[in-house]
Amino acid sequence: MVRDEDTVRPCDHNDWDDVRTRNGFKVLRCRICQGRWKLPSRSVPRCMEFLHDKCEAGPTCVLLHVRRKKRNILERYDHFGESVLKGVAHSVQRRAKRHAEKSRKHTLESSGGSSDDGPPALLDE
Numbered sequence: 021m022v023r024d025e026d027t028v029r030p031c032d033h034n035d036w037d038d039v040r041t042r043n044g045f046k047v048l049r050c051r052i053c054q055g056r057w058k059l060p061s062r063s064v065p066r067c068m069e070f071l072h073d074k075c076e077a078g079p080t081c082v083l084l085h086v087r088r089k090k091r092n093i094l095e096r097y098d099h100f101g102e103s104v105l106k107g108v109a110h111s112v113q114r115r116a117k118r119h120a121e122k123s124r125k126h127t128l129e130s131s132g133g134s135s136d137d138g139p140p141a142l143l144d145e
Contacts, residue, residue: 030055034079037090048086054100094119 033052040047046061067083069075075085096104097116105113 027058030057034081034085036084036086038086039090048084049090051087051091054096054104098123 031050031053033050033055035051036048036057037051038046039049039056041061044061045058046064048057048059048064049055050057064086065083066086067075067077067081070081070083070085071088075081079085091099093104093108093112094116098120105116108116
């Protein structure tokens with residue numbers, strides 16, 4: 021059963037992941053705000069120029085910009101944090117948190133910092 025609120029476009033953004041197709045409905049997720057939208061699977065007006073990186077209208081295009089490859093839970097967690105883990109299996113939550121910690125450490129190491137660094141020391145003048 022599809023709820024009416026699921027079939028209403030959740031936002032004005034035009035950057036979508038194709039999450040799944042089930043029972044004749046396609047579920048899209050906005051890459052900007054994580055809003056979810058269910059559409060009848062045969063009436064998803066995709067922008068074919070976008071699929072070939074040629075859409076000149078950009079985000080104002082009247083057709084939907086649906087990406088070929090959706091963001092996985094690890095990428096979404098890195099970008100949006102804890103909110104994407106609601107309703108996700110605990111094993112996946114742990115994996116996402118470990119991945120984020122490794123990414124954070126790698127970023128610190130490549131920038132010359134350390135995860136143990138505190139605030140910078142004050143110098144006496």
